[in-house]
Structures are given as structure tokens and as C-alpha cells.
Amino acid sequence: MPGSIKLADVAKLAGVSLGTASNAFNRPERVRQEVREQVAAAARKLGYLGPDPKGRLLMGGKAHAIGVLPAGEISVAHAINSPFFRDFMLGVSEICDENRANLLIVSGTKDRKDWAIRNALVDGFILGHTGEVELVSQRHQKVPFVVMDVDAGPDVSSVRIDGRTGARRAAEHLLALGHRRFAILAMSRRPVSPIWHPASDLSRRLVGSFPLDHEKLLGYGDAFEAAGISLDNVPIVESHPPTGWVEAGASMLFERAPKATAILAMSDRHAVAVLVEARRRGIRVPRDLSVVGFDNAPDAVTSDPPLTTVAQPLVEKGRIAARIVFGGGPPRQDILPVELIVRSSTSRPRRQS
Amino acid sequence: MPGSIKLADVAKLAGVSLGTASNAFNRPERVRQEVREQVAAAARKLGYLGPDPKGRLLMGGKAHAIGVLPAGEISVAHAINSPFFRDFMLGVSEICDENRANLLIVSGTKDRKDWAIRNALVDGFILGHTGEVELVSQRHQKVPFVVMDVDAGPDVSSVRIDGRTGARRAAEHLLALGHRRFAILAMSRRPVSPIWHPASDLSRRLVGSFPLDHEKLLGYGDAFEAAGISLDNVPIVESHPPTGWVEAGASMLFERAPKATAILAMSDRHAVAVLVEARRRGIRVPRDLSVVGFDNAPDAVTSDPPLTTVAQPLVEKGRIAARIVFGGGPPRQDILPVELIVRSSTSRPRRQS
DNA sequence: ACTAATTCTTGAAGCGCTTCAATCGAACTA
DNA sequence: TAGTTCGATTGAAGCGCTTCAAGAATTAGT
Incomplete structure (x- = not known):
């Protein structure tokens, strides 16, 4: 909807500054109870449901999701259909649940994956064993990631089996x-x-x-x-x-x-x-x-x-990979x-x- | 990484304006070949991989993903484990592939879902049959959505079975x-x-x-x-x-x-x-x-x-739901x-x- | 050669929100 | 009463990018 209500509208109606309105939503403890309620009331009246994540994101926010790229050139549909992938994802999703994050499944051919890696709104990636080109481009990304089933050197986290x-x-x-x-x-x-x-x-x-x-x-x-x-x-x-x-x-x-x-x-x-x-x-x-x-x-x-x-250990593999992404420690090779x-x-x- | 290169840096190094640099990436045809190459060269030199999606998103951009909320209070892990859900997702993912969009799986309890609905970076939602509270709050959202297996009235798209x-x-x-x-x-x-x-x-x-x-x-x-x-x-x-x-x-x-x-x-x-x-x-x-x-x-x-x-028709149900989200036409009840x-x-x- | 029609570029204005230094007030000393 | 404190607000500066009206450069037209 164009012209939808924004935080500024709520702030104005509540008679407070933008910053205060923002705090009312994100750091309630920093705002006097009375003011907090005014803001809440204004929001309710305008049908405002809280800060738009798009705005929040820009200012260094988290996307609250990690992306998974299945191995090979397959569609999401194929991936979901694979028992192997399913077990693996079970482990991944377990850790996502723990971290209250969502799970983004990315798919497709190499071109599309490259695109996705750069454009997906996620806080990290689990890459199905993927070629070096993608790895290289990953190096420059600012999100943590882990590669599956391939040794990508000591600078890149990987989880694989013997x-x-x-x-x-x-x-x-x-x-x-x-x-x-x-x-x-x-x-x-x-x-x-x-x-x-x-x-x-x-x-x-x-x-x-x-x-x-x-x-x-x-x-x-x-x-x-x-x-x-x-x-x-x-x-x-x-x-x-x-x-x-x-x-x-x-x-x-x-x-x-x-x-x-x-x-x-x-x-x-x-x-x-x-x-x-x-x-x-x-x-x-x-x-x-x-x-x-x-x-x-x-x-x-x-x-x-x-x-x-x-x-x-498919499920465990998923868990470990996801933990690495969320943990964000130094690179490790499991x-x-x-x-x-x-x-x-x-x-x-x-x-x- | 803090202080990572941004489009502005590339533009400066290439000796062009921000706007031109942006066009070089998104609407190459509007930029002279020569300039385009300068920008590309500058980007390469700086290790810049293209516009950050976060920035793009704000200016009315698409997230290139749709979100799916499984029915009931279940974790992503449970959802993936369910054959029912899997077949349904097969249909959904097929349409996602067609639309070159990714698939975000959201899960959890009601609280978390409410949160997710407001905060997930997606262009639309498929809601597993969900209570009215969520529906109401959805009304005010600006993204298209469809509810599964429940009639939510003529203003809300739904797909269900008899x-x-x-x-x-x-x-x-x-x-x-x-x-x-x-x-x-x-x-x-x-x-x-x-x-x-x-x-x-x-x-x-x-x-x-x-x-x-x-x-x-x-x-x-x-x-x-x-x-x-x-x-x-x-x-x-x-x-x-x-x-x-x-x-x-x-x-x-x-x-x-x-x-x-x-x-x-x-x-x-x-x-x-x-x-x-x-x-x-x-x-x-x-x-x-x-x-x-x-x-x-x-x-x-x-x-x-x-x-x-x-x-x-589980798979078909997934397809229809996804098409509704992507199509964004007037509400319909299937x-x-x-x-x-x-x-x-x-x-x-x-x-x- | 000079104007009209095109094609390219630019610069500035946002997108919606968070942050943070600075300000304000009121409760608290001495 | 003036001097401190300390928590509650404010206002402005971005976050990284897209867009668009307007200006500059180029090409076409006669």
C-alpha cells in the first residue's frame, strides 16, 4: 500500500519525537510509561503494527534468517524432495529454532545462486558443496557462512564427512x-x-x-x-x-x-x-x-x-553447520x-x- | 565487516556519480558502454560485489522471497518432517522457482509468528490456517498473503479443501x-x-x-x-x-x-x-x-x-497458494x-x- | 553551421528506521 | 537557593541504495 503509516506518523500523533517513538517500540525501558502508552495508543489508532523491518535492517539490523543453498543445480522442489536434504535440514532447522531465526531456502543454477548469495536477506549461509568461484565471491561477503562436504581451506568453515x-x-x-x-x-x-x-x-x-x-x-x-x-x-x-x-x-x-x-x-x-x-x-x-x-x-x-x-550423521551435520553460522567464531573445519x-x-x- | 565498500566508493573511484554507478549495475542499458566498464573495473578493484540488498530493499524493492508459516505451533523441524507439509511445499517451491524467488520458512508459537509476520523480509506470505488475531493484523500489512484451509471472508485470499x-x-x-x-x-x-x-x-x-x-x-x-x-x-x-x-x-x-x-x-x-x-x-x-x-x-x-x-491435491494446493501470493490479484477463495x-x-x- | 531531438549524467531528495550526542527537567544535595 | 545528578527526550545525522527532474553532451536534421 502506498502512503502507509510510518513511525513518523505515529510519533507526530503521539506528540513525541521520532527517536522516542522508536525507543517506545524497541527499548521500552528507556521511555516513561506514560509516553509509552501514548505512543501505543497512537499506533493503535493508525493501525501501525510496529517498525517496518526494511527500515530497521539498513541500520545494521539482523535479517533473523539464514540461507541454505542445496548442493548442485537443483530447484527448491528437488531439494525438498530429497530424503538426504530433509534429514540435513532437520538439524539445521533445529538450530534455527533455537536461535529464533527463519530458514531461507535458495536454489537454482549457478548464476542464480551467485545472485542469491549477494541478494538474499540473511545473516549467514550454509552452502551445499559449491565450486570455488562462489567461494571466492563469498570471501568478500560480510556474512558468515559454512561450506558443506568440501575442504575450502583454513579460511573457510566447512563441515564434511570422511x-x-x-x-x-x-x-x-x-x-x-x-x-x-x-x-x-x-x-x-x-x-x-x-x-x-x-x-x-x-x-x-x-x-x-x-x-x-x-x-x-x-x-x-x-x-x-x-x-x-x-x-x-x-x-x-x-x-x-x-x-x-x-x-x-x-x-x-x-x-x-x-x-x-x-x-x-x-x-x-x-x-x-x-x-x-x-x-x-x-x-x-x-x-x-x-x-x-x-x-x-x-x-x-x-x-x-x-x-x-x-x-x-546427517541431522548432526545440519546442526553443526547451523551452529557455525550462528556462532560466527573463527573458521573451523569439521x-x-x-x-x-x-x-x-x-x-x-x-x-x- | 565494518567500513565495507559501498556503491559510493565505487562511484568515486570510477569518477562517476552515485546515480550512474547505480544504473551501471541495475540498468546497464542506460549507461554508455565505456562508463559501464569503468564502473565494473572500479568495483573489481575494490572487491565490490554489487549493490547491497539492504539498501535496495528500502527504496521499494522486492525481497525476492515469500514466507511460509506452517499450521499450528510447530517448529521448522517438525514442519519439514511432515509428509503433508512436504508435498505442499513441493507445489509452493515449484512456483517459487518459476518466479525466481526464495522460500522462507517461519515457524514457532503464535507469539513468534506474529513477530515473524511483521518482521520477515518477504514479498508475501502463505499462512498455514491461522487464527483470526493473526488475520486481523495481517489486514494492515502491505504484503499479499493467502490463508490455507480456512475461510477468512471475501477480503482475504484462501485456498482450502472441502x-x-x-x-x-x-x-x-x-x-x-x-x-x-x-x-x-x-x-x-x-x-x-x-x-x-x-x-x-x-x-x-x-x-x-x-x-x-x-x-x-x-x-x-x-x-x-x-x-x-x-x-x-x-x-x-x-x-x-x-x-x-x-x-x-x-x-x-x-x-x-x-x-x-x-x-x-x-x-x-x-x-x-x-x-x-x-x-x-x-x-x-x-x-x-x-x-x-x-x-x-x-x-x-x-x-x-x-x-x-x-x-x-496437496502439491496443487501449494502451487495455487504460491501463485496467489505472486500474482497479487484481487482476493479469491479457492x-x-x-x-x-x-x-x-x-x-x-x-x-x- | 545552428537548432532540435536524443542519449547520458548528475545531484539531490528520499526510503523508514536507529543511534547518539546534546538538551531538558525534575528530583536531590549541601 | 544554587549546584549536582541522572533519567527522559529530542534532533539531526546517517544506513546504502534508487529515482527522477534537470542539466550536459552528443547526434540528427536541414
Whole structure:
């Protein structure tokens, strides 16, 4: 509404100065009771609901909100739809509640994120693992922020997990069960259709991945190597969960790597896709095929069969990240532990090798 | 950072006026290429990332975000955890993405909501069905808003469902199957332990409910009446889902209304709690007990057995609400259709009456 | 070459509020 | 009564940016 009442109007009607009116609202104790009531009365009469936050903000005020940018180029809708994100946000929102702050979810492609980082009205940011460009620009921002799942150096707070160890545990588990023929369903962070990587130089393997995804690959490799298997001989399919192409990725895996007895999936979302696709093809898990996921997202428990997976403390991760943003202390780098959780999607292979 | 660079600094270094510098960023076409580059260069040199949104905001700018206040007194964490809310938010976020806006989730108790409504930096609000006090104060706000699931009169936009009809369909379905002994697990919006309503005056039945919940009660009543049953003789337990007391509510229902052959649950969350509690007690659904939910939230499909429920178009509801906020047209009141979906949680009662 | 029509820039006036040094008054000494 | 105190007000100076009328520079028109 144009010409809406402002604090000045209230002050005038109450017969006090602007400053006093402001105090009446924000520091009542500094204003005589009588005057306070006059101001309140004037406000009521004019239908004034209190100082406009826009004005307050400018003068060094807080926005009472922190922003979260999900990882990768995904929409808010996709983010909310992801069990991983949801658990993470649970932790974040818990701390927001504690700090009486709101939660702003920002999304979209890189361009849009850059824009958002500069324009969002928040007191701090939690950045889903994001490229260096954004990091650099962040440096100059005056709001605290934390990056997830990537080491951005000692000047930047980050919270991540030991992905390499986690992935190694997953592969070791399968090796211990006797598996020797593997396939990997890898994470892509870009919205493209599944990519088949038959056997090639490691460094050129994942095209749409983030550092964490590479770490996982290395972790699988660590375990393989100890067992005398070369990661370079393990087929890989890379696929992007939010767009729903992950089922196609699982399908591609079955088509092109039919001899694998065990599949290492870089997320539970990927693993569930394998489960679904396996059932569609009449392949029984874990009898005919073992599958191990990553994250221990909520759907790892509800899937059929429940997933053997590498658990990361998603909720706690959210809490820590949010605390860092609110706390605003010196930069710190947290690395959270991971843990293999064995459920029912893995077993010995039917016939050795 | 105190003393951080501002637009004025950039302007000075570039040797142009403040106004021109502003235009260089916001309306590049109005500035000569050469000058534009000077400004850009100056900005780069100073590490200036573009106009601070706080300043922009004041001069009638947009916050590029809309706020969502979940219904009832719940935390952001609880809200995110609710499948109902998630589906709804999916629709909202879709429209936010379209409008390149962010999504602010506000939560908490009434006090905090009032505060948030006045202070959140957003261009509009979606209010989970909320009491009149908040409505009234909203009237004076200058941002567009829409209320969910409650008719707030012709001056206020609202989106709701025909809860009464939906509830009637649910009860009619059970009646048609031959059920005569019912119990209702009702919705409470307040974080209190379950409340037992044996048989009393209708108007005093639900203590922590919202209008929609009352509508549902009336809908059940409509069906009962047509079958010669009085709603007043149907036992009711009222419970609050977010706090986890809903399982206790289901349990209370089994304790105090052991003879019911069918349970009408006001949400799928309630219905699932009944399912869980039934299994715990060795009561088989639908053989020994029929259960019908409400909402058709995601978990209605994944529950065991899948729920017979009254579907409401949750995602679409979110879309419509968000469009109203962004569209900002004249107030409108939408009523969305509901539809009974029969799955496997209902069947004929084992022995008549 | 000179005026008319354009395109660019400028400077100043806010946007709505908070802050803070300075002022005012009244209650309190001595 | 004059001199202190101390809390309650005031007034003006911003916060960082956008806007807009008005002026300057450039281009077009004849």
C-alpha cells in the first residue's frame, strides 16, 4: 500500500519525537510509561503494527534468517524432495529454532545462486558443496557462512564427512563377503542423462561430480587395491538423482555390467534405484546381487530390502553447520565420522567369482 | 565487516556519480558502454560485489522471497518432517522457482509468528490456517498473503479443501462396507497429550482444533446421520502429530474403544499411527480393523498396508497458494476437490455389528 | 553551421528506521 | 537557593541504495 503509516506518523500523533517513538517500540525501558502508552495508543489508532523491518535492517539490523543453498543445480522442489536434504535440514532447522531465526531456502543454477548469495536477506549461509568461484565471491561477503562436504581451506568453515573412509568400508564389506565383480553407480551433480564409464583413466572418470564424490571413488579404490583389484577395471555409471535419471542409470548398469555381483552406490537414492530396477528385472537382492548405499538417509530403512549403507550423521551435520553460522567464531573445519550399517541388501555372492 | 565498500566508493573511484554507478549495475542499458566498464573495473578493484540488498530493499524493492508459516505451533523441524507439509511445499517451491524467488520458512508459537509476520523480509506470505488475531493484523500489512484451509471472508485470499465432503466420503465408504462401530482419531493442533472424548456435546468436542478439523467432524457426522448413527455416540481421541503423541493417541483409542471395527483418522499421520499400534497389539488391518486416513500424503502409499484415504491435491494446493501470493490479484477463495482413494486398509467387518 | 531531438549524467531528495550526542527537567544535595 | 545528578527526550545525522527532474553532451536534421 502506498502512503502507509510510518513511525513518523505515529510519533507526530503521539506528540513525541521520532527517536522516542522508536525507543517506545524497541527499548521500552528507556521511555516513561506514560509516553509509552501514548505512543501505543497512537499506533493503535493508525493501525501501525510496529517498525517496518526494511527500515530497521539498513541500520545494521539482523535479517533473523539464514540461507541454505542445496548442493548442485537443483530447484527448491528437488531439494525438498530429497530424503538426504530433509534429514540435513532437520538439524539445521533445529538450530534455527533455537536461535529464533527463519530458514531461507535458495536454489537454482549457478548464476542464480551467485545472485542469491549477494541478494538474499540473511545473516549467514550454509552452502551445499559449491565450486570455488562462489567461494571466492563469498570471501568478500560480510556474512558468515559454512561450506558443506568440501575442504575450502583454513579460511573457510566447512563441515564434511570422511567420504573416502566411508566408501572404503563399503567396498571392504563386499570384499569380505566374497564379492569380486563390482560395478559403481556414481553421483553426478549435473542434470544430464546417465554416463557410462567402461574403463578408463581414473582422473577422467567422473564428469559431473563434486570433490566428495571423487573421494568416495578413491575410497572404493583403496579397498579394491588392497584386494588386488584395479579400480580401473570396475565399470561405472554416473547419474543425477534429482532429475529422475537415476533409474535409467541403474538400468544402464544392468545392461552393460551384467556380470557384477555387487553394486556400490554413492547414495541411498542411487541404491534404491538399483533395488527397483533389480526387481523389475527379476534379480533378487541380496541373493543374486548385493547393493550398498551411502548416507543412511531415511529411505535406507524403508526400502525393500533395507539397505546396507554407509551412515553419515546427517541431522548432526545440519546442526553443526547451523551452529557455525550462528556462532560466527573463527573458521573451523569439521570432519564427521561415518559408519557402515549392515542391513539386508548384501550377502555372499551365489557363486564365487 | 565494518567500513565495507559501498556503491559510493565505487562511484568515486570510477569518477562517476552515485546515480550512474547505480544504473551501471541495475540498468546497464542506460549507461554508455565505456562508463559501464569503468564502473565494473572500479568495483573489481575494490572487491565490490554489487549493490547491497539492504539498501535496495528500502527504496521499494522486492525481497525476492515469500514466507511460509506452517499450521499450528510447530517448529521448522517438525514442519519439514511432515509428509503433508512436504508435498505442499513441493507445489509452493515449484512456483517459487518459476518466479525466481526464495522460500522462507517461519515457524514457532503464535507469539513468534506474529513477530515473524511483521518482521520477515518477504514479498508475501502463505499462512498455514491461522487464527483470526493473526488475520486481523495481517489486514494492515502491505504484503499479499493467502490463508490455507480456512475461510477468512471475501477480503482475504484462501485456498482450502472441502473437508466436510471428504470426511463424509470416508465414513460412507466404511458404512457401505458394513461397519457400524466407529471411533475417530482427531487432529489437535496444539502440542498436548491425547485427549479422550467419550460422548459429549458436539460443540465442545475438539479443543485444539482448527476449522478444517471441525469440518471433518461434521462430515463424518453427515454420513453417520444418514445411516441412523449419532456422532455423539462415537468415541473420539484428539492428538497432535508433530510431537509424536499421536501413537499414544492411537493407543488410547484401542484401550477405550475396543469394540470399534473401523477408525476414521483425520490425517494419514494419524492413520499410520493406528496401523503401527494395531500391529503392536496383534490386530490385523484390514481383517480385524479398517482404517481410513486423510490427505493422501506420501506415506499413505508406503504404509503397510497402503491406506485407504481421502486425497486432497496437496502439491496443487501449494502451487495455487504460491501463485496467489505472486500474482497479487484481487482476493479469491479457492476450494479444491477431494477424492476417496481405496487401498488396502479397509474391508468388510468380520462380524456384523 | 545552428537548432532540435536524443542519449547520458548528475545531484539531490528520499526510503523508514536507529543511534547518539546534546538538551531538558525534575528530583536531590549541601 | 544554587549546584549536582541522572533519567527522559529530542534532533539531526546517517544506513546504502534508487529515482527522477534537470542539466550536459552528443547526434540528427536541414
